[in-house]
Amino acid sequence: MENFKFYSPTDFVFGKNAENEVGSLLKMQHATKVFIHFGGGSVVRSGLLGRIEAQLKLNHIDYVILGGVKPNPLDTLVYEGISICKKEKVDFVLAVGGGSAIDSAKAVAAGAKYDGDFWDFYDGKASIEDALPVGVVLTIPAAGSEASMSSVITKTDGMLKRGIGSRFYRPLFAVMNPELTYTLPAYQTSAGIVDMMSHIFERYLTKSTGVDLTDRLSEATLISIMDAARVIQKDSKNYDARATICWAGTIAHNGILAVGRIEDWSTHALEHELSALYDVTHGAGLAVMFPAYMKYTLEEDVNRYYQLATRVFGVTPNETKKRMVALSGISKLEEFYHEIGMPLTFNEIGAKKEDIDILLEKLKINRGDRFGSFKVLTLDDARKIYELACY
Amino acid sequence: MENFKFYSPTDFVFGKNAENEVGSLLKMQHATKVFIHFGGGSVVRSGLLGRIEAQLKLNHIDYVILGGVKPNPLDTLVYEGISICKKEKVDFVLAVGGGSAIDSAKAVAAGAKYDGDFWDFYDGKASIEDALPVGVVLTIPAAGSEASMSSVITKTDGMLKRGIGSRFYRPLFAVMNPELTYTLPAYQTSAGIVDMMSHIFERYLTKSTGVDLTDRLSEATLISIMDAARVIQKDSKNYDARATICWAGTIAHNGILAVGRIEDWSTHALEHELSALYDVTHGAGLAVMFPAYMKYTLEEDVNRYYQLATRVFGVTPNETKKRMVALSGISKLEEFYHEIGMPLTFNEIGAKKEDIDILLEKLKINRGDRFGSFKVLTLDDARKIYELACY
Numbered sequence: 001m002e003n004f005k006f007y008s009p010t011d012f013v014f015g016k017n018a019e020n021e022v023g024s025l026l027k028m029q030h031a032t033k034v035f036i037h038f039g040g041g042s043v044v045r046s047g048l049l050g051r052i053e054a055q056l057k058l059n060h061i062d063y064v065i066l067g068g069v070k071p072n073p074l075d076t077l078v079y080e081g082i083s084i085c086k087k088e089k090v091d092f093v094l095a096v097g098g099g100s101a102i103d104s105a106k107a108v109a110a111g112a113k114y115d116g117d118f119w120d121f122y123d124g125k126a127s128i129e130d131a132l133p134v135g136v137v138l139t140i141p142a143a144g145s146e147a148s149m150s151s152v153i154t155k156t157d158g159m160l161k162r163g164i165g166s167r168f169y170r171p172l173f174a175v176m177n178p179e180l181t182y183t184l185p186a187y188q189t190s191a192g193i194v195d196m197m198s199h200i201f202e203r204y205l206t207k208s209t210g211v212d213l214t215d216r217l218s219e220a221t222l223i224s225i226m227d228a229a230r231v232i233q234k235d236s237k238n239y240d241a242r243a244t245i246c247w248a249g250t251i252a253h254n255g256i257l258a259v260g261r262i263e264d265w266s267t268h269a270l271e272h273e274l275s276a277l278y279d280v281t282h283g284a285g286l287a288v289m290f291p292a293y294m295k296y297t298l299e300e301d302v303n304r305y306y307q308l309a310t311r312v313f314g315v316t317p318n319e320t321k322k323r324m325v326a327l328s329g330i331s332k333l334e335e336f337y338h339e340i341g342m343p344l345t346f347n348e349i350g351a352k353k354e355d356i357d358i359l360l361e362k363l364k365i366n367r368g369d370r371f372g373s374f375k376v377l378t379l380d381d382a383r384k385i386y387e388l389a390c391y
Numbered sequence: 392m393e394n395f396k397f398y399s400p401t402d403f404v405f406g407k408n409a410e411n412e413v414g415s416l417l418k419m420q421h422a423t424k425v426f427i428h429f430g431g432g433s434v435v436r437s438g439l440l441g442r443i444e445a446q447l448k449l450n451h452i453d454y455v456i457l458g459g460v461k462p463n464p465l466d467t468l469v470y471e472g473i474s475i476c477k478k479e480k481v482d483f484v485l486a487v488g489g490g491s492a493i494d495s496a497k498a499v500a501a502g503a504k505y506d507g508d509f510w511d512f513y514d515g516k517a518s519i520e521d522a523l524p525v526g527v528v529l530t531i532p533a534a535g536s537e538a539s540m541s542s543v544i545t546k547t548d549g550m551l552k553r554g555i556g557s558r559f560y561r562p563l564f565a566v567m568n569p570e571l572t573y574t575l576p577a578y579q580t581s582a583g584i585v586d587m588m589s590h591i592f593e594r595y596l597t598k599s600t601g602v603d604l605t606d607r608l609s610e611a612t613l614i615s616i617m618d619a620a621r622v623i624q625k626d627s628k629n630y631d632a633r634a635t636i637c638w639a640g641t642i643a644h645n646g647i648l649a650v651g652r653i654e655d656w657s658t659h660a661l662e663h664e665l666s667a668l669y670d671v672t673h674g675a676g677l678a679v680m681f682p683a684y685m686k687y688t689l690e691e692d693v694n695r696y697y698q699l700a701t702r703v704f705g706v707t708p709n710e711t712k713k714r715m716v717a718l719s720g721i722s723k724l725e726e727f728y729h730e731i732g733m734p735l736t737f738n739e740i741g742a743k744k745e746d747i748d749i750l751l752e753k754l755k756i757n758r759g760d761r762f763g764s765f766k767v768l769t770l771d772d773a774r775k776i777y778e779l780a781c782y
Contacts, residue, residue: 001406001630001631001634001635002406003405003406003407003409004403004405004406005402005403005404005405006403006405007401007402007403008399008400009399009400009402010398011396011398011400012395012396012397012398013396014394014395014396014397014650014651015392015393015394015395016394018394209631210630210631210634210635211631212615212618212619212631212635213611213612213615213619213635213638213639213642216611216612216614216615217608217611217612217642219611220604220607220608220610220611221604221607221608223607224603224604224607227603228603228604239392239601240392240600240601240602240603243392243601243651244392244601244603244604247604247650247651248604251604251608251647256642256647259405259638260405260634260638
């Protein structure tokens with residue numbers, strides 16, 4: 001087991017009508033002027049924004065709003081948010097939505113306390129020394145950003161997608177009402193499920209040893225996610241299943257399933273180029289990339305893939321045919337993704353084999369010539385993994 | 392799944408030489424005068440206290456020390472600590488040790504900011520509105536107090552053992568070096584293991600439904616604990632196994648395995664009377680009480696015990712003989728406790744059947760006529776459970 005630090009200070013309020021606690025949570029944080037940041041019109045149409053505004057008014061907390069965050073959130077809106085926060089002397093940032101709204105809100109929070117260009121943080125030119133406090137009302141479980149230290153932003157100029165982490169990016173509170181997710185389109189629900197499973201895989205596929213507890217916790221979460229996903233396929237308003245998915249998304253990315261091991265994140269790197277180039281939903285891109293990555297890295301640690309296959313995917317153990325068992329596990333994952341309506345190939349997401357050179361160019365800019373740890377990938381490895389996803 | 396709040400803000404620094412970070416952690420918390428609280432001489436003999444003192448000196452942080460915390464920590468030392476903290480204008484409480492030192496430190500931290508008698512908190516006469524910040528250097532994994540919101544103190548007058556919880560009792564940081572646990576006596580290691588498993592059982596045995604994720608995370612932790620315990624039986628200096636036990640103790644009691652369900656804590660109540668009357672080690676008392684409690688409550692939810700038996704204790708599933716399978720699971724738990732040198736009967740811990748009336752009298756004072764939720768226990772139920780442990 002590797003030495004580790006784990007810090008997940010977010011105050012979670014979870015359950016039916018949880019959003020009614022936003023006012024008192026903001027008061028507890030002594031917020032006086034709140035920047036409310038969200039995405040599309042569903043937050044408005046559903047009446048959620050109105051209910052939140054009503055609470056702020058009731059608690060005499062002033063606020064400004066900025067909607068319009070898109071999936072794969074762009075730097076342009078972040079700049080706009082920063083400018084508003086500075087001008088309006090905002091002292092608290094409240095994200096209402098899913099990973100994109102939260103990631104954008106985090107960037108705004110850091111930028112609002114910085115004199116330079118916030119992109120410096122994402123470019124590795126500066127590190128975050130201060131940020132406005134961030135709170136979250138979650139409506140889309142997927143990215144785990146409601147508890148994580150990370151934020152991913154895309155620079156419009158060149159469509160560079162970059163993720164960073166900071167202690168300042170841990171939200172102070174996260175309000176999570178699974179009922180708010182009932183109306184999510186099936187595709188988005190499934191993409192979120194792939195995303196959270198991927199957050200686990202990126203840590204599960206490690207060369208670190210002696211991490212049995214973290215392994216088992218990860219396996220437990222994966223099984224629960226898949227079971228709940230299958231329930232939701234048939235009954236989109238099943239509270240317990242929706243609640244399981246909501247909470248699993250948090251668990252998958254608040255760091256608890258990372259302790260004691262070296263993380264990888266290669267597949268996210270590979271996928272980021274896909275979603276930056278084609279504007280494909282992140283989770284859908286991951287459904288395409290992860291099985292390909294797994295097949296390509298199978299030989300790195302057949303035992304680990306064997307463990308995954310037997311403990312999570314229900315493949316019958318067979319010590320003499322470990323490789324075959326391990327491969328069956330990957331097939332089961334593909335079957336599951338297919339079952340929940342996720343794509344498995346370049347073709348299904350409108351990606352093209354002939355664009356691989358472009359993907360690799362961007363990858364080189366964003367990640368350099370070599371990246372990853374479970375298997376250190378060269379750009380040639382990356383090419384082969386992209387090709388495996390083209391079948 | 393029940394609505395829940397989850398808040399575990401502790402900053403964990405885990406691994407080899409983690410204690411070397413104490414100075415910088417205290418500085419980050421702006422501590423200027425620290426009250427260092429610990430138990431027996433092992434913290435002194437091992438040189439740990441000296442190393443911590445050296446770091447404080449290096450960082451120009453003033454401190455006072457108070458050792459002498461005993462298992463089942465007493466109010467008398469808490470009063471002494473409060474008096475020191477008030478007199479010396481302490482602004483940070485650092486516990487060095489296990490659950491007893493931490494629980495005592497928490498009580499001191501609350502009492503130091505209270506004008507009345509700190510026992511008011513434990514007596515339910517007052518609730519904690521403020522407390523000095525608490526940090527922890529953990530040397531005994533068991534109680535989970537390094538992350539939990541709870542503290543259990545025994546009032547010398549009448550030997551009343553009472554536990555309470557407060558947001559103010561969440562330590563700000565916890566430094567955990569598994570190597571510090573190498574020299575723990577085998578009995579104490581095992582008692583700690585029983586304690587953390589019990590923290591899981593108290594939540595696992597619930598009537599709440601739709602808690603599949605929390606169930607599976609709990610089962611994962613139980614399996615890992617038992618596997619690591621068996622390794623430690625043979626090799627007390629196995630780093631990964633010691634690290635697993637350390638971290639499992641935290642996971643078991645920081646609340647993550649409680650989310651979404653109603654907790655019980657009846658068995659802790661039953662055990663508290665044992666350890667208060669006979670001064671038996673808490674974990675050893677729990678090893679005696681839990682199998683008895685489980686047998687007594689089996690009919691409350693055979694399916695839950697069946698799930699425990701098949702998923703955790705490796706009993707072969709047999710849907711037509713659920714009760715038998717469930718009972719086999721409890722037997723496996725007893726075998727495991729026996730394997731790690733833990734007692735299973737009143738006799739083995741020096742408790743007497745003829746004292747049951749005294750135990751029940753205390754229980755009535757501390758918990759009233761009825762308590763628990765998985766099965767609401769009357770004092771007559773409690774008598775029968777105690778009797779089951781007398782065999």
